[in-house]
Amino acid sequence: MASSNVSDDFLPDALRFRSPHPLVDIGANLTHDSFRHDLDAVIDRARRANVGTLILTGSDFDHSEQAAVLAEHYQGLYTTAGLHPHVADQWSDDLGRNLAALQRRPEVVAVGECGLDYNRNFSVPRDQETAFEGQLQLAAESGLPLFIHERDAGQRMREILKAWRDDITHAVIHCFTADRETLHGYLDLDLHVGLTGWLCDERRGHHLRDLVGDIPLNRLMVETDCPYLLPRNLPAKLKGRRHEPALLPWIVREIAHWRGMTEDALAYATTTTAMAFFGLKEVTTHCTDDSQHAGEA
Template identity: 50%
Template sequence: MPPPLLSLIDIGANLTHDSFDHDFDQVIERAQAAGVDTIVLTGTDLSSSHRAARYSQNKPHLFKSTAGLHPHAASEWTAEIANEIQQLLNHDEVIAVGECGLDYNRDFSPRQSQRVVFEEQLKLAARVEKPLFLHQREAHEPFFELLKKYRHQIVGGVVHCFTDTKEALEDYLSLDMYIGITGWVCDERRGAELQEIVKHIPADRLLVETDAPYLLPRTLKPKPKTRRNEPCHLIE
C-alpha cells in the first residue's frame, strides 16, 4: 500500500466502546494506513475516561484523551467522581475536559442535573486550564448561555459533532470555539443542511472526527457489515 498523502487527526473517537474489544489493534493499523496518525479518545463517564487515559499514557505518540461526564451520565456525578476526573486531567496526555454539555434530545439525565454538571465541568476546565470537548443536542440556548458565562475563564474548546443551525454556528464562532464535523455531513438527507453550513466555518476553526463507532458515513462503499464506524473512515 502506498504511503498516505495526508496526516490526519481524528479529534473524537469512542475507541473504549466494547465493539472494538476484539480487534482494537487492527482498527489502529487501518487508521494509520489511512493517514490518521493521532486519535483523541473520548471519555464519556468515569470508566471510559480512565480507560482512554491508560491508552493515551501507554501510546502518547498515537493517542490523546479527554476526561469527563457526558450529559447522559450527569446523574452519576458526585464529588468523588469530580475529584477522579480532575486527577486524570493532571496528566499531559489527557488534553480536554469532556465529553460534557447538554442533551435535551433523549433526556437520559434530568435537565437540571445536566445543567449543574455541565457548569461544574466548565469550572473544572477553568481550574485545570484545559479546553473543553463539548456536546450539545437540542439545547442550544441554555448551552450557549452557560458557555458564554464562562468563556472568559476557559482556554477554549470544540463543539463536537456539530449538526445545528447557521445561527448556532455563528454563536459558537463568536466565542472562538472550534467546530467538529463528523460523517453526518455525508448523509444526503440528514446532512443536506450541514453541507451548506460547513461552508461558513473558517478553515482555522474546522476540525474533523469520526465519533466512532457511531455516524458511519453513508457515502462509504462498500459499507462494513457491522455498520461500525472507525478512524480509518475519516478520509471519507
C-alpha cells in the same frame, strides 16, 4: 504499538483510503465494546490511512480512565476525561475531584465529553447543567480545553458558555449538527467546531453542506465519533457497519468538496488546528505503500 503485520482484510479495497496529509481524529470512542477484540488492527488501519493521531473520548470516569490507559500504551493516542450529559446524574463533588486528578495526566488533553443533550434527556436538564457547570470549573482551573456535546440545547448552551467564556481557554462543539443560527452563535463565542460523517447522511445531514463554508479553517476540526455515525455514502458496504478512524479521510474528502477546496489543503488545515487546540507537539505519521490503498482518489 500496534503491529504493522496486523491483517488488513476488514476493509474492502474501495474503503482503504489514505489521506494526502496526516489527520487528527478528535473524537474516537475506542473504549467501546465493539473494539475490544481487534483494537490493534483498528489502530493499524488508522495509521495506514494516515490518521496517526487519535483523541479518544472519555464519556464517564471509567471510560476516561480506560482511555488514559490506552493512550499510555499506543503512540499517537490521547484522550479527554469527563462526564457525558446522558449520565449527568452521576455527578458529585467526589467525581469532580477524581476527574480533576485524571485530567492532570499528560495523556489527557481536554475536559469532556461534557455538555447538554435536550434531545434524549437521559438525565434531566437540571442535572445536566449542574454537571456541565462543574466541568466548566475544572476546565477553568486546569486550563485544558473543553470537548463539548450539544444536541437540541443550543440556546441554553450559548447562555452558559457566554457566562464562562473569559474563564476557559478553548472549546470545541464536537459532532456539530445544528443550524446556521446556532453555528454562528458558537463562532461568535470563539468556539471551535468538529464535523463528522453526519455531513454524509442525505436524510438528516444535508443542511451541513451549506454551512461548512461558514466555519473558519482555524476553527474547524474533523472526527469520526466512531463506532457511531458511519458515513452513509461510502463507495462500498462495510461488514457490521462499525465506523472506525481509518474512514476519516472519506469525511475530509466530503467536507473539502462542499467547501470547494482540495482534500490536501483541508487535511493540512484541520490537523494544524487540532494540534494547536489540544496542545500537541507533533502529529503521528505512518508510511506505507500507497498501492495498498485502492480507495485513494
